[in-house]
Amino acid sequence: MKEDLEKVYQKVKPFVHRTPVLTSHLMDEIAGCHLFFKCENFQKMGAFKMRGAINAILNLSEEQKKKGVVTHSSGNFAQALSLAAKNLGIPAYIVMPNSAPQVKKAAVKTYGGKITECEPTLEAREKAATKIQQETGATFLHPSNNLDVILGQGTSAYELLQEQPDLDFVVTPVGGGGLIAGTALAVKHFGKNCKCVAGEPKATDDAFRSMQSGKIETNVSANTIADGLKTHLGDINFPIILKYVDQIILVSETEIIEALRLIWERMKIVVEPSSAVALAAVLNQKEKFKNKKVGIIISGGNVDLSKLPF
Amino acid sequence: MKEDLEKVYQKVKPFVHRTPVLTSHLMDEIAGCHLFFKCENFQKMGAFKMRGAINAILNLSEEQKKKGVVTHSSGNFAQALSLAAKNLGIPAYIVMPNSAPQVKKAAVKTYGGKITECEPTLEAREKAATKIQQETGATFLHPSNNLDVILGQGTSAYELLQEQPDLDFVVTPVGGGGLIAGTALAVKHFGKNCKCVAGEPKATDDAFRSMQSGKIETNVSANTIADGLKTHLGDINFPIILKYVDQIILVSETEIIEALRLIWERMKIVVEPSSAVALAAVLNQKEKFKNKKVGIIISGGNVDLSKLPF
Numbered sequence: 001m002k003e004d005l006e007k008v009y010q011k012v013k014p015f016v017h018r019t020p021v022l023t024s025h026l027m028d029e030i031a032g033c034h035l036f037f038k039c040e041n042f043q044k045m046g047a048f049k050m051r052g053a054i055n056a057i058l059n060l061s062e063e064q065k066k067k068g069v070v071t072h073s074s075g076n077f078a079q080a081l082s083l084a085a086k087n088l089g090i091p092a093y094i095v096m097p098n099s100a101p102q103v104k105k106a107a108v109k110t111y112g113g114k115i116t117e118c119e120p121t122l123e124a125r126e127k128a129a130t131k132i133q134q135e136t137g138a139t140f141l142h143p144s145n146n147l148d149v150i151l152g153q154g155t156s157a158y159e160l161l162q163e164q165p166d167l168d169f170v171v172t173p174v175g176g177g178g179l180i181a182g183t184a185l186a187v188k189h190f191g192k193n194c195k196c197v198a199g200e201p202k203a204t205d206d207a208f209r210s211m212q213s214g215k216i217e218t219n220v221s222a223n224t225i226a227d228g229l230k231t232h233l234g235d236i237n238f239p240i241i242l243k244y245v246d247q248i249i250l251v252s253e254t255e256i257i258e259a260l261r262l263i264w265e266r267m268k269i270v271v272e273p274s275s276a277v278a279l280a281a282v283l284n285q286k287e288k289f290k291n292k293k294v295g296i297i298i299s300g301g302n303v304d305l306s307k308l309p310f
Numbered sequence: 311m312k313e314d315l316e317k318v319y320q321k322v323k324p325f326v327h328r329t330p331v332l333t334s335h336l337m338d339e340i341a342g343c344h345l346f347f348k349c350e351n352f353q354k355m356g357a358f359k360m361r362g363a364i365n366a367i368l369n370l371s372e373e374q375k376k377k378g379v380v381t382h383s384s385g386n387f388a389q390a391l392s393l394a395a396k397n398l399g400i401p402a403y404i405v406m407p408n409s410a411p412q413v414k415k416a417a418v419k420t421y422g423g424k425i426t427e428c429e430p431t432l433e434a435r436e437k438a439a440t441k442i443q444q445e446t447g448a449t450f451l452h453p454s455n456n457l458d459v460i461l462g463q464g465t466s467a468y469e470l471l472q473e474q475p476d477l478d479f480v481v482t483p484v485g486g487g488g489l490i491a492g493t494a495l496a497v498k499h500f501g502k503n504c505k506c507v508a509g510e511p512k513a514t515d516d517a518f519r520s521m522q523s524g525k526i527e528t529n530v531s532a533n534t535i536a537d538g539l540k541t542h543l544g545d546i547n548f549p550i551i552l553k554y555v556d557q558i559i560l561v562s563e564t565e566i567i568e569a570l571r572l573i574w575e576r577m578k579i580v581v582e583p584s585s586a587v588a589l590a591a592v593l594n595q596k597e598k599f600k601n602k603k604v605g606i607i608i609s610g611g612n613v614d615l616s617k618l619p620f
Contacts, residue, residue, distance in 0.1 A: 020330070041578045261615060268351045268580040268611035301578035305571060310615040 002189040008055055008151045009158050015054045015087060019043050019156070021163050026266050031282055033289040036167065037263075038160040041271050041301025045111065048156050048299050049080035049143070052178055055152030056141050057084050065090045067137035072118075072125035074100040075228055076300055077143035082113030093138055095128040097121075103304060144176030145234025154182030160295045161190040168292040173277040173299055174198035174207045174248060175229035177237035183297060184244035195246040199281025201225075201256060206232045207241070208248045225309055226256055228274035228299065249281035256280050257309045263298075264310075273309070275299045312499040318365055318461045319468050325364045325397055329353050329466070331473050331605075336576050341592055343599040346477065347573075348470040351581050351611025355421065358466050358609050359390035359453070362488055365462030366451050367394050375400045377447035382428075382435035384410040385538055386610055387453035392423030403448055405438040407431075413614060454486030455544025464492030470605045471500040478602035483587040483609055484508035484517045484558060485539035487547035493607060494554035505556040509591025511535075511566060516542045517551070518558045535619055536566055538584035538609065559591035566590050567619045573608075574620075583619070585609045 022037045040048035057069060068091030071081050078094045085092035094113040096105060097120035108115055118128040133140055141149065156179075157170050170187050174180045184196040200207050201224040209217040216238050222230040233241065251259075260276035263269060275298045282289050282296065332347045350358035367379060378401030381391050388404045395402035404423040406415060407430035418425055428438040443450055451459065466489075467480050480497050484490045494506040510517050511534040519527040526548050532540040543551065561569075570586035573579060585608045592599050592606065 046578060264580050264615060268356060270574050270578040270580060305574060305618070305620040308615070308618065308620070310618070 001185060005151060005154060005158060005186060005189055009155045011058050012051055012055050012152055012155050015084070016051055016155070017043055018159055021160060022267060022269070024267055027262070030262065031289070032286050033282070033291055034293045035282070036160065036164050036293065036295045037267065037298050038156055038295060039269065039298045040156055041269060041275065041298050043300070045076070045079045045083045046300050046302040047076040047080065047272075048153055048179060048297065049076040050084060051155050052149035052152035052182070053077065053080040053084035053141070054087070056146060056148040057088055057090065059148045060139055064139050067139070068092060069141050070095070070129050070132045070136070070138040071141050071143060072096070072129045073143050074104055076302060078104070078108050078113060079111055081141060082108050082111035086112040091138070093132045093136065095125050095132070097125065101304070142234065144178030144231065145236045147236055150178050150182045150237055150240070151185070152182065153179045154186040156297055157183040157186035157295070158190060160297070161186060161194070164293065164295060166192055166293060167194050167295045169195050169197055169289065170295040170297065171197045171199060171278045171281055172297040173226065173229055173274045174200045175274065176231040177207065177233040177241055179297065179299060180245060181237035181240040184240055188244050196244060197246050197281065198248045199251055199277040200248050201229055201277060202250045202252050204230055205250055208250055210238065211242065211245070211248055214242065224256070225253055226274040226277050228272060229277065249284055251277060251280040251284050255284060259283060261310060269298070270301045270303060271298050272300045272303050275301070311495060315461060315464060315468060315496060315499055319465045321368050322361055322365050322462055322465050325394070326361055326465070327353055328469055331470060332577060332579070334577055337572070340572065341599070342596050343592070343601055344603045345592070346470065346474050346603065346605045347577065347608050348466055348605060349579065349608045350466055351579060351585065351608050353610070355386070355389045355393045356610050356612040357386040357390065357582075358463055358489060358607065359386040360394060361465050362459035362462035362492070363387065363390040363394035363451070364397070366456055366458040367398055367400065369458045370449055374449050377449070378402060379451050380405070380439050380442045380446070380448040381451050381453060382406070382439045383453050384414055386612060388414070388418050388423060389421055391451060392418050392421035396422040401448070403442045403446065405435050405442065407435065411614070452544065454488030454541065455546045457546055460488050460492045460547055460550070461495070462492065463489045464496040466607055467493040467496035467605070468500060470607070471496060471504070474603065474605060476502055476603060477504050477605045479505050479507055479599065480605040480607065481507045481509060481588045481591055482607040483536065483539055483584045484510045485584065486541035487517065487543040487551055489607065489609060490555060491547035491550040494550055498554050506554060507556050507591065508558045509561055509587040510558050511539055511587060512560045512562050514540055515560055518560055520548060521552065521555070521558055524552065534566070535563055536584040536587050538582060539587065559594055561587060561590040561594050565594060569593060571620060579608070580611045580613060581608050582610045582613050585611070
């Protein structure tokens with residue numbers, strides 16, 4: 001697996017930014033530990049999802065590439081797959097609920113994705129995606145429950161550990177499970193006594209409960225500001241998470257908004273609420289992280305500035 | 311003067327961050343030129359003002375240092391002087407209008423500045439500062455009309471031109487005149503056929519009018535979102551500006567807010583409205599800057615997140 005990750009990194013590298021790692025004395029003082037922020041908000045299309053999308057497409061056969069890729073997503077993966085496909089000159093079909101914000105549809109169109117709208121239910125989304133697969137022969141790529149996607153997402157932590165090899169922890173948010181699974185694999189193979197930890201909103205604590213029960217749990221409601229984390233784990237990423245993730249820390253909506261404000265005000269960077277969940281987790285467990293070297297994957301920076309919680 | 315600037319840079323260097331220069335393909339497409347953003351929002355205390363404050367203090371005699379420094383300011387210079395003085399172990403007395411926001415007073419206190427409150431008039435501010443000078447022997451430092459401050463502010467453009475020596479333009483906002491004067495000197499001595507341009511809000515067009523009339527003009531009202539630019543030029547920086555600044559471009563409040571939104575959304579960085587004035591100037595004169603290499607000094611990132619214009 002270690003060699004696989006190396007290979008993935010070499011493949012993905014020409015298509016993504018090597019994002020900067022930011023530090024701040026003030027943030028270290030507040031958190032009581034040494035923080036290293038891996039800024040995927042500066043990644044192409046504004047989120048880590050670009051890494052997994054590129055890797056998944058690169059692993060298709062030439063025949064598959066010609067016919068294109070399809071996914072259903074209203075979030076960052078729709079944009080990532082559109083841009084990754086555009087960069088590689090292949091078609092991307094994106095199924096989006098007709099309730100998706102105009103701004104997100106516009107972003108997908110900018111990156112060249114071909115949008116099919118459907119009713120805002122999982123059933124309608126899957127049906128529309130299957131229909132496109134049948135009509136075009138395009139390959140379906142899941143945003144998080146796909147091993148190539150997972151390994152691609154792991155390249156962010158891989159880069160971080162190249163720069164900071166002696167981190168004690170790497171912390172990410174957990175939603176669909178792609179980022180945390182990829183990060184956990186990178187931490188296991190490239191960290192030295194490094195542990196992988198996730199932050200999760202209390203309002204969508206399915207991953208936390210899944211770790212306890214040993215099976216994939218879902219949420220009845222998903223009332224969190226961290227809108228990127230409303231999805232649940234999948235059968236491909238869950239076994240990796242169960243085996244390699246040290247702990248999932250739950251945080252309240254107030255904690256997420258406070259952490260978000262801290263990052264914006266002190267670090268002067270624009271990040272998504274989902275990204276703040278990782279910092280909120282560290283601030284929630286100060287004793288655990290005290291004086292440790294802690295990497296935080298800032299997952300993305302695509303926010304609607306008209307809808308800020310401040 | 312070239313050697314002076316070199317010396318200032320060497321003196322200031324240990325006390326400030328060498329801020330990053332960010333680029334963005336998307337922003338280049340929008341602007342129709344090649345943009346290089348020198349990010350002083352990532353500077354210590356969040357703005358370029360740290361550079362001038364440090365240089366001014368370093369140029370005091372040992373006797374003067376012991377007695378400390380005094381200024382009147384409710385903005386970034388109050389914080390900059392407090393932090394610079396703290397770093398050098400000398401007292402900083404800050405006169406602030408009693409109407410100044412609590413958050414700004416708190417920031418000055420965090421950095422160790424000793425606050426004296428006064429009525430919110432220029433007369434009361436000057437009177438309070440003079441009283442402190444008399445009582446403590448502290449040296450008065452003006453936020454922008456002081457040659458050491460001006461030369462210190464110029465170190466941002468100096469660093470930018472070290473990284474990008476063949477820029478065609480460097481653009482800054484203009485308020486009190488310290489940043490643009492320092493930048494103009496750096497551009498003259500370290501640029502190759504490089505011109506220094508300023509953006510200014512139409513609502514406070516005193517610098518624009520001063521360039522036309524050849525004498526320092528003031529504003530009757532100052533109704534702009536770019537709250538760092540409400541001050542007017544001084545007798546030390548104005549001759550430099552008159553001689554070395556190529557053009558002052560006026561921009562509307564709508565243009566400033568649009569440029570601000572572009573920087574936040576596309577660059578994923580938190581900047582002050584004043585910083586967006588420089589980009590707004592470039593977007594206002596696309597023909598002038600077409601296909602050119604344009605440096606933009608992002609002046610700072612201290613914003614009140616509760617009062618955003620989005």
